[in-house]
Amino acid sequence: MIRLEQVSHQYANGTLALQNLNLEFGGQHFTALIGPSGAGKSTLMRVLNGLVRPSNGKVWLENTEITKASDAVVRLERRKIGMVFQQFNLIRRLTALENVLIGRLGFMGTLRSSFKAYSRADRELAMRMLERVGMADQAWQRADTLSGGQQQRVGIARALAQQPKLILADEPISALDPKSSEQVMELLLEIQQQDSIAVLVNLHHLDAVRDYAKRVVGLRAGQVVFDGRADQLDDDAARALYYGENDTAETASDALNLERPVVSMPISVPGSSAVITNQFTINSYTHDPAGLSNSRSKKEWK
Amino acid sequence: MKPFEIHRITRAQQLDAYCELLGQKFFGHTVLGNAALLGVSGLMLPGAFQKEKFRIIFKESMTSIQTVNIEAPAKVKRQRLLSTFMWLGIAALMVWAFFGTEISLAKLLQGVGESWKLLFGTSDKPNSGFIPPNFSRFPEYLEQILLTVKMAMWGTALAIVPAIGLSILGAKNTSPHPVVYFITRRVLDLLRAVPEFVLALVFVVAVGLGPFPGILALAVYTTGILAKLFSEGIETVDAGQIEAVRAAGGNAFQAFTHGVFPQVLPHVASMTLYRFESNVRAAQVLGLVGAGGIGFFLNEALRGFDFPAAGAIISLIIVSVFFVDFLSSKIRERLT
Ligand SMILES: Nc1ncnc2c1ncn2[C@@H]1O[C@H](COP(=O)(O)OP(=O)(O)OP(=O)(O)O)[C@@H](O)[C@H]1O
Numbered sequence: 001m002i003r004l005e006q007v008s009h010q011y012a013n014g015t016l017a018l019q020n021l022n023l024e025f026g027g028q029h030f031t032a033l034i035g036p037s038g039a040g041k042s043t044l045m046r047v048l049n050g051l052v053r054p055s056n057g058k059v060w061l062e063n064t065e066i067t068k069a070s071d072a073v074v075r076l077e078r079r080k081i082g083m084v085f086q087q088f089n090l091i092r093r094l095t096a097l098e099n100v101l102i103g104r105l106g107f108m109g110t111l112r113s114s115f116k117a118y119s120r121a122d123r124e125l126a127m128r129m130l131e132r133v134g135m136a137d138q139a140w141q142r143a144d145t146l147s148g149g150q151q152q153r154v155g156i157a158r159a160l161a162q163q164p165k166l167i168l169a170d171e172p173i174s175a176l177d178p179k180s181s182e183q184v185m186e187l188l189l190e191i192q193q194q195d196s197i198a199v200l201v202n203l204h205h206l207d208a209v210r211d212y213a214k215r216v217v218g219l220r221a222g223q224v225v226f227d228g229r230a231d232q233l234d235d236d237a238a239r240a241l242y243y244g245e246n247d248t249a250e251t252a253s254d255a256l257n258l259e260r261p262v263v264s265m266p267i268s269v270p271g272s273s274a275v276i277t278n279q280f281t282i283n284s285y286t287h288d289p290a291g292l293s294n295s296r297s298k299k300e301w302k
Numbered sequence: 303m304k305p306f307e308i309h310r311i312t313r314a315q316q317l318d319a320y321c322e323l324l325g326q327k328f329f330g331h332t333v334l335g336n337a338a339l340l341g342v343s344g345l346m347l348p349g350a351f352q353k354e355k356f357r358i359i360f361k362e363s364m365t366s367i368q369t370v371n372i373e374a375p376a377k378v379k380r381q382r383l384l385s386t387f388m389w390l391g392i393a394a395l396m397v398w399a400f401f402g403t404e405i406s407l408a409k410l411l412q413g414v415g416e417s418w419k420l421l422f423g424t425s426d427k428p429n430s431g432f433i434p435p436n437f438s439r440f441p442e443y444l445e446q447i448l449l450t451v452k453m454a455m456w457g458t459a460l461a462i463v464p465a466i467g468l469s470i471l472g473a474k475n476t477s478p479h480p481v482v483y484f485i486t487r488r489v490l491d492l493l494r495a496v497p498e499f500v501l502a503l504v505f506v507v508a509v510g511l512g513p514f515p516g517i518l519a520l521a522v523y524t525t526g527i528l529a530k531l532f533s534e535g536i537e538t539v540d541a542g543q544i545e546a547v548r549a550a551g552g553n554a555f556q557a558f559t560h561g562v563f564p565q566v567l568p569h570v571a572s573m574t575l576y577r578f579e580s581n582v583r584a585a586q587v588l589g590l591v592g593a594g595g596i597g598f599f600l601n602e603a604l605r606g607f608d609f610p611a612a613g614a615i616i617s618l619i620i621v622s623v624f625f626v627d628f629l630s631s632k633i634r635e636r637l638t
């Protein structure tokens with residue numbers, strides 16, 4: 001349903017985020033998008049829903065080419081794509097139900113929407129979507145009073161309210177605990193299977209990728225370096241994706257096992273003998289994205 | 303790896319960290335900077351004293367553990383130097399501002415007795431000062447005080463819609479174009495730069511004496527202030543919530559009404575109420591130029607040397623300001 005043709009994107013500051021991508025999503029698949037930080041995953045998602053216009057190439061959304069289309073056309077096409085965010089991005093001061101109704105804004109007139117005059121059909125649809133994600137009881141609760149997992153489920157209901165053909169989820173479980181993560185992933189899988197909505201999830205947990213995704217697309221430095229079935233993604237492929245082709249297996253595992261340099265900043269609490277040390281590993285990962293370290297059980301993220 | 307690690311440290315390490323903290327807070331500045339600070343306020347002395355005490359205790363307990371480097375990195379030092387210069391600059395500005403203002407403690411002490419006479423009257427002419435006040439025209443004053451509050455209410459209310467419109471154009475993240483942003487900001491500066499009573503005079507000429515020109519003057523001035531305050535609120539909103547509305551197919555207008563506005567609503571309401579409080583005070587001054595309300599009566603009383611009447615008016619103004627501030631701050635507390 002969505003096709004990229006020779007798509008490249010360079011940000012205004014010169015960063016080349018995507019290079020010559022030829023990809024197709026749809027066919028009601030559950031696809032995982034993986035790759036190291038800065039690989040361009042979020043940029044790709046924004047290109048797919050037209051929030052970012054790529055500097056080169058074409059994006060076909062069904063039969064419309066959206067890179068050259070007017071803003072108004074892109075906006076109408078965008079309704080076919082629901083988006084789920086890492087930080088949920090609910091309107092914090094609105095109720096869960098009002099947040100789901102945001103998904104209907106694109107289908108309403110501007111004037112009607114400013115008076116929040118949602119039609120009865122829209123309100124019923126929104127409530128059904130909340131039921132669908134198991135949040136009907138919290139429909140009238142303000143979004144900022146919900147837990148992270150609950151907020152993400154409302155976020156999914158908002159995407160569903162668009163009655164989309166594709167759902168893009170940018171790291172939907174990165175801010176969640178293992179149990180909520182599992183609920184959210186199960187929900188996305190169920191939606192893909194029952195409603196035949198294609199789902200594209202950007203993930204950092206390789207175990208979740210293997211458990212849920214059918215197809216895996218690996219990005220590295222803005223290029224596709226892996227595109228295949230999830231069961232083809234073995235440890236070597238993952239290592240190459242996250243640490244680069246040139247790294248031998250030895251240096252890669254060295255990097256994993258060795259104590260990484262740590263920057264720490266002691267904060268003393270007067271009158272107590274504890275020092276809280278805030279540590280940042282220099283090598284950017286505070287968790288083990290590829291799940292390659294031997295000391296971790298593979299199912300630990302759950 | 304856990305992002306946070308809590309472990310026990312020795313007393314000496316704790317003292318060291320505490321000294322570092324004190325050092326940054328009280329004595330982070332260079333000798334010159336501290337001299338300037340001391341010049342501005344004498345508050346630094348206890349800090350210096352404490353720091354010295356801690357240094358001694360710290361040195362005593364140092365014998366058993368290895369030394370740590372507490373030298374601040376170059377970047378921090380540069381920042382300290384910068385802040386030293388900033389304080390020096392402020393001190394210099396204050397010195398500059400002293401000349402020409404005729405600040406003189408001696409003059410104040412000599413003259414205090416004179417204002418006493420104005421406040422309480424002289425013994426040969428009792429009841430000629432502000433105190434005791436003369437409340438004989440109380441109903442009239444009350445009516446005028448209420449009129450003043452009404453002026454403030456409408457002067458504020460009329461400003462809200464234009465202020466919201468201008469604030470969208472004048473906030474970096476919602477402005478359609480940098481040029482629009484720049485022009486809007488200058489227009490807002492202009493609206494605020496003209497004093498309210500000058501605006502009132504202009505409107506008195508246009509629509510005649512009375513409360514209406516006062517309301518118009520308040521509305522124009524308040525638009526400038528509120529638009530600036532609102533745009534600062536808009537600049538702090540979470541961009542993710544706006545992106546969510548756009549990603550769902552919302553247009554630019556909906557991105558504002560559903561993404562930005564709910565986020566800034568408490569700020570907008572609170573700032574509006576705050577301006578209302580200020581406008582109650584401003585409306586009193588406007589009476590002085592014939593723009594209606596209690597200020598008009600106060601001006602009359604002062605010009606006719608009817609100080610007891612002025613005393614009554616002023617005490618009523620104080621009560622009304624007190625009352626309005628109390629009410630509005632109670633409402634503001636409830637906004638979240
Ligand atoms: N608005 C922007 N302006 C300039 N450069 C940007 C912008 N957004 C992203 N980039 C750059 O583009 C590259 C790709 O970023 P992107 O956010 O797509 O990566 P990502 O794969 O989503 O990473 P992560 O896993 O950390 O979310 C990075 O080098 C990033 O610094």
Ligand SMILES: [Mg+2]
Nearest residue numbers: 041042043170
């Ligand atoms: Mg990202």
